[in-house]
Amino acid sequence: MIRTLPGHANCHHKHYGLSCATYEQMLQESGQRCEICGTAPQGNTSGKLFIDHENALGTWAVRGLLCHRCNSLNANRPGWNVTAPEGSDRYLANPWFHRRLAELGISADAPAEPPPGALVSDSLGRTWSYSRGSWHTKRSRIRGSAWADLVDQFGPIGLTITLPV
Structure with missing residues (x-):
């Protein structure tokens, strides 16, 4: 860019x-x-x-x-x-x-934490997955209340959840 x-x-x-x-x-x-x-x-x-x-x-x-x-x-x-x-x-x-x-066309409500196996994309182009108790990307790791941290930064606007098939 x-x-x-x-x-x-x-x-x-x-x-x-x-x-x-x-x-x-x-x-x-x-x-x-x-x-x-x-x-x-x-x-x-x-x-x-x-x-x-x-x-x-x-x-x-x-x-x-x-x-x-x-x-x-x-x-x-x-x-x-x-x-x-x-x-x-x-x-x-x-x-x-x-x-x-x-x-x-979306609500301001915080998205619910997705089930195991789901992939989450953020507005910065990173893909997050859940393992060993936290959400992570290849370049970044969030510990603790990880889903709450992702929602705090990206909210419903910046998170796209892809559920496992």
């Missing part, structure tokens, strides 16, 4: 289960500006837009791309006495992951 747009200097978006192509599409759809206030990436201290997600659902639940200020003010953490930026209501009412779920 050729990274063509500014702000795509590394593949940090993969932490959110976003492929390079999906991330570039999001950058294009946002006009490469904060989706709340319209600030260009160059107006940020880091020179990039931040990937905003719904913490309660997991990193897969990407709401959109925000400037540093809107991302911080929109965090809505308990005990913080901040006012959400103007335009937050509109932004939060139509997050990217809702639009993507509707486009795919």
